[in-house]
Amino acid sequence: MELIVTIPAFNEAKTLGAVLESIKKEAKCKILVVDDGSTDNTAEVARKAGAITISHPANLGLAEAFRTEMREVLKLKPDVIVHMDADGQYLAKEIQKLVKPVADGKADLVLGSRFLGKIESMPLLKRWGNKAFSRVISRMTRQRITDGQTGFRAFTPEVAKLAMDSQHTYTQEQIVRAARERMRIVEVPIYFARRDGKSRLVSNPFEYAVKAWITLLRIHRDFAPLKFFGLIGSLFMAVGFALGVWIVITLLNTGGVGGIPRVILSALFILTGIQIMLFGFLADMQRK
Numbered sequence: 098m099e100l101i102v103t104i105p106a107f108n109e110a111k112t113l114g115a116v117l118e119s120i121k122k123e124a125k126c127k128i129l130v131v132d133d134g135s136t137d138n139t140a141e142v143a144r145k146a147g148a149i150t151i152s153h154p155a156n157l158g159l160a161e162a163f164r165t166e167m168r169e170v171l172k173l174k175p176d177v178i179v180h181m182d183a184d185g186q187y188l189a190k191e192i193q194k195l196v197k198p199v200a201d202g203k204a205d206l207v208l209g210s211r212f213l214g215k216i217e218s219m220p221l222l223k224r225w226g227n228k229a230f231s232r233v234i235s236r237m238t239r240q241r242i243t244d245g246q247t248g249f250r251a252f253t254p255e256v257a258k259l260a261m262d263s264q265h266t267y268t269q270e271q272i273v274r275a276a277r278e279r280m281r282i283v284e285v286p287i288y289f290a291r292r293d294g295k296s297r298l299v300s301n302p303f304e305y306a307v308k309a310w311i312t313l314l315r316i317h318r319d320f321a322p323l324k325f326f327g328l329i330g331s332l333f334m335a336v337g338f339a340l341g342v343w344i345v346i347t348l349l350n351t352g353g354v355g356g357i358p359r360v361i362l363s364a365l366f367i368l369t370g371i372q373i374m375l376f377g378f379l380a381d382m383q384r385k
Contacts, residue, residue, distance in 0.1 A: 098200060100126040101175040102192065104148075105162035106183035110137040112293070116181075117146040119189035126192075129170050130183075133162040139183075149173075163267040167257045176200075179251045186290045187249040195251035198283050205280035206256050206272070208242070209249035214286035234269055238276035242284070245269050249287055256280060265311075326377025330370040337366030 130143035134156035198204035
C-alpha cells in the first residue's frame with residue numbers, strides 16, 4: 098500500500114524537522130511538504146529530511162496550500178493520503194489509526210477527532226467555535242461529526258480529487274463534498290498536544306471564523322439551494338404577512354390603513370420573498 102503524508106507549512110522550521118522525523122519513524126511512507134511562501138528555512142528543513150517539497154512564491158493561504166497538496170500528491174499515485182499539520186500538535190504514532198479504516202475498505206475519509214480523544218490545550222473560545230462549526234456540518238451532512246475542523250485526516254485518492262472552491266480553508270468543504278458524493282466518513286479519537294507559540298497557518302482566529310462561516314453558507318447555497326433560498330424567502334414573506342395582519346387590524350379598528358407606505362412595504366416584503374424562493378427553485382433545477 099502506497100501511503101503518502103502531506104503537510105502544509107508556513108514558517109515552521111522550528112517544529113517541522115521533529116515532525117518529519119517522527120513520521121519516518123512511525124510509518125513507511127513518502128512525505129510531501131507544501132511550503133506556503135515561508136520566510137524562514139522551512140523548505141530547506143523539509144528537503145534535508147527527505148521530503149518531496151513544493152514551494153509557493155508567496156504566502157497564498159491554507160486553502161491554496163491544500164489544493165497544491167492534492168494536485169501534487171495525486172501525481173504520486175497513492176493508495177492512501179494522510180494530511181497533517183507541521184506544528185507537532187498531531188502525533189505521528191496515530192497515523193496508522195487513521196489509515197486503518199481506509200486500508201480495510203471501511204471508509205473513504207477518516208477524521209481524527211480531538212473531541213473524541215484528549216485535548217492537552219485549546220482556548221475556550223476556539224473550543225466553542227469548533228463545536229459550533231461541527232454541529233452545522235453535522236446537519237448539512239446528516240451525519241454526526243464531532244470535529245469538522247481537524248487538520249489530521251486520512252482519505253482515498255477519490256476524496257483528494259474533490260474540487261475545493263473555498264479561498265480560505267479546506268476543512269469543512271472536504272467533509273461536505275465527500276458526504277454529498279455518498280463517500281463513507283468515519284471519525285477516530287486522537288490526541289491533541291499543546292502548541293509551542295501561535296498558529297502560523299491561522300494567524301487571526303476571528304477572521305478565520307468569519308470566513309469559515311461564509312464558506313459554510315456558500316457550500317449550503319450550492320448543495321441545497323432550495324432549502325437555502327427557501328428559508329430566506331420565507332423570512333421575507335413572514336415579515337410581509339405580519340405587517341399585512343397589522344394593517345388589517347388597524348383598518349378594522351380605525352377605518353384606515355395607517356398610511357399607504359405600510360401597504361407598499363408589506364407587498365414588497367411578500368413579493369421579494371416569493372422571488373427569492375423562485376431563485377431557489379431555479380438553482381435546484383440547474384443543480385440536478
